[in-house]
Amino acid sequence: xxxxxxxxxxxxxxxxxxxxxxxxxxxxxxxxxxxxxxxxxxxxxxxxxxxxxxxxxxxxxxxxxxxxxxxxxxxxxxxxxxxxxxxxxxxxxxxxxxxxxxxxxxxxxxxxxxxxxxxxxxxxxxxxxxxxxxxxxxxxxxxxxxxxxxxxxxxxxxxxxxxxxxxxxxxxxxxxxxxxxxxxxxxxxxxxxxxxxxxxxxxxxxxxxxxxxxxxxxxxxxxxxxxxxxxxxxxxxxxxxxxxxxxxxxxxxxxxxxxxxxxxxxxxxxxxxxxxxxxxxxxxxxxxxxxxxxxxxxxxxxxxxxxxxxxxxxxxxxxxxxxxxxxxxxxxxxxxxxxxxxxxxxxxxxxxxxxxxxxxxxxxxxxxxxxxxxxxxxxxxxxxxxxxxxxxxxxxxxxxxxxxxxxxxxxxxxxxxxxxxxxxx
Numbered sequence: 001x002x003x004x005x006x007x008x009x010x011x012x013x014x015x016x017x018x019x020x021x022x023x024x025x026x027x028x029x030x031x032x033x034x035x036x037x038x039x040x041x042x043x044x045x046x047x048x049x050x051x052x053x054x055x056x057x058x059x060x061x062x063x064x065x066x067x068x069x070x071x072x073x074x075x076x077x078x079x080x081x082x083x084x085x086x087x088x089x090x091x092x093x094x095x096x097x098x099x100x101x102x103x104x105x106x107x108x109x110x111x112x113x114x115x116x117x118x119x120x121x122x123x124x125x126x127x128x129x130x131x132x133x134x135x136x137x138x139x140x141x142x143x144x145x146x147x148x149x150x151x152x153x154x155x156x157x158x159x160x161x162x163x164x165x166x167x168x169x170x171x172x173x174x175x176x177x178x179x180x181x182x183x184x185x186x187x188x189x190x191x192x193x194x195x196x197x198x199x200x201x202x203x204x205x206x207x208x209x210x211x212x213x214x215x216x217x218x219x220x221x222x223x224x225x226x227x228x229x230x231x232x233x234x235x236x237x238x239x240x241x242x243x244x245x246x247x248x249x250x251x252x253x254x255x256x257x258x259x260x261x262x263x264x265x266x267x268x269x270x271x272x273x274x275x276x277x278x279x280x281x282x283x284x285x286x287x288x289x290x291x292x293x294x295x296x297x298x299x300x301x302x303x304x305x306x307x308x309x310x311x312x313x314x315x316x317x318x319x320x321x322x323x324x325x326x327x328x329x330x331x332x333x334x335x336x337x338x339x340x341x342x343x344x345x346x347x348x349x350x351x352x353x354x355x356x357x358x359x360x361x362x363x364x365x366x367x368x369x370x371x372x373x374x375x376x377x378x379x380x381x382x383x384x385x386x387x388x389x390x391x392x393x394x395x396x397x398x399x400x401x402x403x404x405x406x407x408x409x410x411x412x413x414x415x416x417x418x419x420x421x422x423x424x425x
Contacts, residue, residue, distance in 0.1 A: 207255045345412070
């Protein structure tokens with residue numbers, strides 16, 4: 001006997017007991033974003049590798065260490081998408097959705113990064129992403145944060161906080177970069193190996209270190225907020241003023257730099273303390289330079305992404321996941337004639353009672369075996385159809401979840417009325 005083939009490490013099956021939770025989250029997000037005027041876009045899972053090396057940055061951990069990259073049969077270098085923004089921008093440029101237009105788009109689906117799997121961080125993970133194009137001011141930055149705040153409210157999440165920062169313009173960041181490099185070079189003995197490697201390539205990422213031995217050094221580093229140009233400083237002040245007007249609490253975190261190179265001006269993260277080290281459940285900001293970087297005309301863009309696995313873990317932690325919907329009816333039939341009549345009746349009930357959850361017994365079995373299946377299904381009622389019911393043109397409705405409840409004999413019209421009441425309860 002051959003060995004069993006198992007799933008790839010860090011890539012998990014979502015089993016039937018969990019899919020209703022995913023569907024609940026997806027439906028809640030869909031309804032919310034549609035209400036704000038956002039339209040869904042669906043992009044390929046595989047893109048040209050160049051798309052990510054140009055957008056994310058060749059010296060980032062994602063591109064250097066984490067991407068699933070391969071050559072196809074034509075010799076082209078392709079990559080399983082590690083994030084959604086670059087693909088969305090590519091699609092918008094390619095399909096003419098950006099120039100002289102405003103777009104509000106959203107998507108969801110699997111992303112892939114070859115990381116060390118741990119709670120809330122997997123090699124195949126799922127993101128909900130939102131991208132806006134052609135809107136320059138701080139108003140859309142605030143809209144993105146307000147939408148996510150409303151989502152937490154609708155999901156009943158309490159243990160989340162908003163952290164914001166400004167990364168300024170490219171020119172301001174370049175000037176700040178020189179100041180930061182000088183500061184870290186003066187403290188070279190404190191830097192770990194990873195920070196030293198980033199010193200010349202991506203020094204802002206050093207501010208995002210998780211090394212406790214560097215915490216004081218990072219805390220005392222020069223702040224980019226002190227080196228913003230006038231326009232960027234005013235943009236950030238407006239973001240804060242409007243968040244306050246909306247009653248959305250926030251913390252300014254000058255060490256918040258985000259992991260992707262394409263961000264500028266406003267950046268934000270929603271963070272929880274309930275998931276251990278993987279505390280960021282939603283993150284995003286403005287990335288005005290990316291459109292031109294990927295071959296489009298210069299334009300404005302902002303967005304965010306949230307990890308579905310982390311959100312679901314937080315919903316479970318806080319006890320906010322809905323119960324699995326139970327069947328209303330399990331149809332029990334015995335005898336060939338009753339089996340056929342049961343199928344006909346089932347389809348009639350489904351047509352007349354939208355929303356009815358009805359399971360037909362399949363695979364035969366005696367009355368006792370079928371009733372065991374009915375009980376195991378967690379259905380509210382067993383609908384019994386046998387020779388006596390066929391003769392009397394009736395059905396028997398047996399409650400399965402109420403001890404001592406009476407079994408009823410009903411004609412078809414009475415059954416429909418009874419089930420209507422059940423669906424409305």
